[in-house]
Amino acid sequence: MFARTGRVKASPVLDHPALPPVRRHRLELDLARAPLPGAELEARFGWRRWRPELTPVISIVLHESFRSGLDAALIPALATLEGSDEMVRNTAANCRFIPEGAWLIERWQGRSTPALPCGAILCIEAGRGVVQVQTLGVLPEFRGRGLGRALLVRALRSCRALGCQVAQLDVTACNRSAGQLYRSLGFRVRQVFFRRIEAAPGSAIRDPENAPRACL
Numbered sequence: 001m002f003a004r005t006g007r008v009k010a011s012p013v014l015d016h017p018a019l020p021p022v023r024r025h026r027l028e029l030d031l032a033r034a035p036l037p038g039a040e041l042e043a044r045f046g047w048r049r050w051r052p053e054l055t056p057v058i059s060i061v062l063h064e065s066f067r068s069g070l071d072a073a074l075i076p077a078l079a080t081l082e083g084s085d086e087m088v089r090n091t092a093a094n095c096r097f098i099p100e101g102a103w104l105i106e107r108w109q110g111r112s113t114p115a116l117p118c119g120a121i122l123c124i125e126a127g128r129g130v131v132q133v134q135t136l137g138v139l140p141e142f143r144g145r146g147l148g149r150a151l152l153v154r155a156l157r158s159c160r161a162l163g164c165q166v167a168q169l170d171v172t173a174c175n176r177s178a179g180q181l182y183r184s185l186g187f188r189v190r191q192v193f194f195r196r197i198e199a200a201p202g203s204a205i206r207d208p209e210n211a212p213r214a215c216l
């Protein structure tokens with residue numbers, strides 16, 4: 001874990017004023033007691049439960065959801081489609097993967113047009129009775145319509161039905177929308193840590209809310 005000041009080992013990357021270590025929060029939820037409200041979707045949106053054939057679609061959704069934010073610089077796998085694809089494949093092949101906690105939301109377009117993928121979630125087992133939300137992303141054009149909340153609630157309910165009693169996840173401290181979503185469901189901060197930016201963000205970070213300086 002990175003200390004905030006002083007004890008961070010000197011490095012040309014960390015010392016660069018544009019690339020400070022970024023504050024992250026480990027959040028936890030008492031899943032056994034959490035009320036977890038409904039996960040209803042607006043008309044024309046529908047659920048797809050995990051199947052290996054969904055890997056390419058989920059990879060695209062996650063990459064497109066994260067590519068313009070700071071998290072893509074912290075977790076380089078999300079910065080490229082190839083990286084995202086590899087991450088989804090590796091996750092699904094991992095013995096800790098929870099297929100019941102992996103969901104995709106699509107929007108139906110009519111009988112003759114393929115459905116549009118909108119958002120996805122992946123979960124893994126982090127320990128006995130502990131589910132970790134590994135990735136949650138909604139495409140920018142579908143945000144603010146309850147899809148992120150629905151994905152999280154549906155995945156957590158499924159994991160609770162399997163016996164998970166605690167849910168945890170890591171979030172970048174300045175990620176306001178995600179932080180607000182998690183808090184509203186009862187997640188609380190259990191640990192604060194700092195993560196180094198591994199890939200130079202360049203012009204990829206367009207969301208001012210996610211500017212690295214806001215996360216110090």
Ligand SMILES: CC(C)(COP(=O)(O)OP(=O)(O)OC[C@H]1O[C@@H](n2cnc3c(N)ncnc32)[C@H](O)[C@@H]1OP(=O)(O)O)[C@@H](O)C(=O)NCCC(=O)NCCS
Nearest residue numbers: 065136137138143144145146147148149171177178180181
């Ligand atoms: C975080 C994310 C998944 C939320 O998805 P979404 O579909 O827009 O979220 P919802 O519409 O379900 O909103 C759920 C809650 O999130 C919060 N929220 C959503 N957008 C917000 C915003 N712009 N500002 C503040 N809070 C916001 C609210 O609490 C909201 O609940 P409310 O509608 O009852 O007020 C989406 O913004 C996203 O994919 N971001 C990029 C990837 C990412 O950061 N993932 C999380 C990594 S830990």
